[in-house]
Amino acid sequence: MKRRLPFRRWIRRVVQIAFLLAFVGLILATRPVPGETPSWWLKAYFLADPLILVMTVLAAHAVPLLALFSLVTVLLTLILGRVFCGWICPLGTVHALTGWALDKVQKPAKRRDTFSPWQKAKYYILGGALVMALVGGHWITIFDPLVLLYRTVTTSLLPAAQWGIETGANAVYQADPRIGGFKLTSVTEPAYQYLRNHVFVLPKQAFLGTGLILAFFIAIVAANAYRRRFWCRYVCPLGALLGLLAKRPLLRRKVTSESCNECGLCTTACHGASASGLGTGWKPSECFVCLNCSTTCPRDACEFTFQPVIWRKEPAVQPVGLTRRGVLWAAAGGLVGFAFLRATPQGRGSVYHPRLIRPPGSRPEPDFLARCTACGMCMKVCPTGGLQPAITEAGLEGLFTPHLVPIIGYCDYTCTACGHVCPTEAIRPLTEEEKHQIKIGLAAFDVTRCIPYVYGRNCVVCEEHCPIPEKAIYCVETEVELRDGKKRRIKLPKVDPEKCIGCGVCEYVCPLDDAPGIRVITTNETRHDRHQALLPEVEGEEELPY
Ligand code: SF4
Ligand code: SF4
Numbered sequence: 001m002k003r004r005l006p007f008r009r010w011i012r013r014v015v016q017i018a019f020l021l022a023f024v025g026l027i028l029a030t031r032p033v034p035g036e037t038p039s040w041w042l043k044a045y046f047l048a049d050p051l052i053l054v055m056t057v058l059a060a061h062a063v064p065l066l067a068l069f070s071l072v073t074v075l076l077t078l079i080l081g082r083v084f085c086g087w088i089c090p091l092g093t094v095h096a097l098t099g100w101a102l103d104k105v106q107k108p109a110k111r112r113d114t115f116s117p118w119q120k121a122k123y124y125i126l127g128g129a130l131v132m133a134l135v136g137g138h139w140i141t142i143f144d145p146l147v148l149l150y151r152t153v154t155t156s157l158l159p160a161a162q163w164g165i166e167t168g169a170n171a172v173y174q175a176d177p178r179i180g181g182f183k184l185t186s187v188t189e190p191a192y193q194y195l196r197n198h199v200f201v202l203p204k205q206a207f208l209g210t211g212l213i214l215a216f217f218i219a220i221v222a223a224n225a226y227r228r229r230f231w232c233r234y235v236c237p238l239g240a241l242l243g244l245l246a247k248r249p250l251l252r253r254k255v256t257s258e259s260c261n262e263c264g265l266c267t268t269a270c271h272g273a274s275a276s277g278l279g280t281g282w283k284p285s286e287c288f289v290c291l292n293c294s295t296t297c298p299r300d301a302c303e304f305t306f307q308p309v310i311w312r313k314e315p316a317v318q319p320v321g322l323t324r325r326g327v328l329w330a331a332a333g334g335l336v337g338f339a340f341l342r343a344t345p346q347g348r349g350s351v352y353h354p355r356l357i358r359p360p361g362s363r364p365e366p367d368f369l370a371r372c373t374a375c376g377m378c379m380k381v382c383p384t385g386g387l388q389p390a391i392t393e394a395g396l397e398g399l400f401t402p403h404l405v406p407i408i409g410y411c412d413y414t415c416t417a418c419g420h421v422c423p424t425e426a427i428r429p430l431t432e433e434e435k436h437q438i439k440i441g442l443a444a445f446d447v448t449r450c451i452p453y454v455y456g457r458n459c460v461v462c463e464e465h466c467p468i469p470e471k472a473i474y475c476v477e478t479e480v481e482l483r484d485g486k487k488r489r490i491k492l493p494k495v496d497p498e499k500c501i502g503c504g505v506c507e508y509v510c511p512l513d514d515a516p517g518i519r520v521i522t523t524n525e526t527r528h529d530r531h532q533a534l535l536p537e538v539e540g541e542e543e544l545p546y
C-alpha cells in the first residue's frame, strides 16, 4: 500500500515553530522604551492562559479583564481537544524538539507511548493547587508552562546569550582580525550594534537566582530522555486543566476496526501516550492532537473526525480514570501544603522583610502573592535592571517574585512600565503622577559606612542624584574635629521621611559599592497600613505621637 505523505505532521511542526518564535519575539519585544507605555499585546500569551485566569479568580477573587481572552483557549479545547498542547504551547514545542533530537541519538529509542496510570498525577497536582488557590495561594502558577519558559528565557538564557555576544564582539573588536584585506569587524560590529540597540538594550543585564531557574528548566527538558514529553504527560498543571476540558471534544479519533491490523505504529508515535492499548482505549484528555497516529498508520485506519454531539458516549473514548480517593488526597495535600507555605512569620504577615522592596503599584503582600505568577515580565521591562527575582526574601510562596535590589538598579522616577506589563495586576498600572505619590520604601543612612559620618569628609552624591524635585535628602552643616585637633565644617546628609519614596537612586549611586552608606528598607511603604513606623509630623507637636 502506498504510504501517505504525513504533510499534516509538517503543518503542525511549522505551526509549532511559528508559535515558539512568536513567544520568543514577544519576550524580545518586551524592553524598556523611554517615554512609551508597554503595549498590552506583549502579554498576549499569558492572557490566553486559562490556568492563570482560574488561579487569579480563586486566589484573589478578581478577574483581570484582559485575561478573559483565555476563554478563547477554553473554547478551542472544547472543540478540538488539547490542541494548545500539541500545536501552540512553546514549552510543549521545546519538549517535542528535544524528543525529536533524542530519537536520533537514543538507539533504540527509549519510548513508552501507551497510557501510564502515573499520568493521572498531573490532575491530582492541579486538584491540590485549586484547593490551595481557594484559600489564597497562587503558588502553582510558577509551574505554569508559559510562565516557566518566559522566566527561564528572560532571566537565564537571554542574559547568558548577551554575555556571550558582548564578550565575543569585544574580543573580535580588540583583536581586529583580517582575512586578506577583509576586516572581520566590518561584519561583527554592525551586527553587535543592531543587537545592542534592539535586543540587549540594557548592558550586562543579569538576574539573581539564575542557576536555580536554569537547573529546574534543564531537569524538565532532560526528563524527555526517560519518557518523551514527560512534563506534559505527568506534571503540567495547565495540561491537566486543558485535559479536564477535553474530556469529550468535538474532534475525535476514530479507528476503523476492519482496516486496523493492530500493528501498534500509531501508539508508538503518540506524543501524549493517550491510548491504553492498540486501536481502542483512546483518552482524549491525554491526546495533544499531534495527528501522528493518523499520519503514521499505513492502512489509513486511524482518522480524526468531527462528531458533533459532545455528550455522546463512545466505547473507544475512555476517561483517564481519576478516583474519588485520589481527588480527596490531592485536596488534603493542597491544604497541608498551603499551611506550610504560610507557616512562616512573613507568611502570617507579622513581620516585614526590610529588603523586600516591591515595585511601585504592588498590592499588599498577601494580595500580591495571590496574583503574582513570577513570570518575570516586570523584570524584563525594568529599564534599570533593578527588579530581580526574590530567592529567600519573600519565603517559598514568593520564590522568583519581583523585588527591587537598589545596588543593582533603582526605580526610575519617570517609569511606570512594570505595572503596565503585569498580566495579573499584581502590580497595578499607574500613571506617572500616581507613582510619585507611592512610597516603596524609605532610605536610611548607615552611619558606620556613610563617608561624612565615618571619615568627616564631604560627599553629597546621594543628595545630588535624589530625583525628588524638592530633594528627600538634605544636608546639615556640622563641625567635626580632625586628627590634629583642627575643626572642619562638613555637610551631614539626612533623609526627610515625608519626601523619600524609596526609589533607591541614592543607594545605587553611593560611591561605596560594596556596602553603601545609605540603604532603602521597606519601612513606610504605602501598600502596608501597619508598616508605618514614621507617622507624619504634626506642626507644633513636641511629643512623640506614640
Ligand atoms: S521598578 Fe521602577 S524603574 Fe523598574 S519597571 Fe517598575 S517603575 Fe520602572
Ligand atoms: S508581578 Fe511581575 S512576575 Fe508577578 S505576575 Fe506581574 S509581571 Fe509577572
Ligand code: SF4
Residues within 6 Å of the ligand: 442, 443, 465, 466, 467, 468, 472, 473, 495, 499, 500, 501, 502, 503, 504, 505, 506, 507, 520
Ligand atoms: S530613596 Fe534615596 S534617592 Fe530615592 S527618594 Fe529616597 S532619598 Fe531620594
